[in-house]
Amino acid sequence: MHEHQFYLEEKQKIDTLLGNEFRIVAINENLSGMFVAFKQMGDQGNTAHATLHLLIPETRKYVTNLLLAEKVDQSPT
Template structure:
């Protein structure tokens, strides 16, 4: 998979969780990417995504700044 396709895949996963009512709760960055923990507003479910591409990391960073 090309890096651009991987970015689109990661961006779609982030957008899907946000549309379902999840919010970014915690970000842990390391050399292999970032682990982003999402928590649902109402029922307190959580989901974790491993974001590997630099563009997807920039994408969720911008979402954090906007909120």
């Protein structure tokens, strides 16, 4: 098993969303892993939503490190 590959895949999804003006708006952790809700907050007034289901511990850690580094807006909207 190459878990690192799965991590890279999940991370890429997060990075893609963040690169397209999505912000994290909600996090829910449960028995199935981590659910991260994103909302697009661009200048063009787009309001798309997306939710990622993260399975890999490294990715779940990555998300909170993003919050810690304030790379994303920490205030929920």
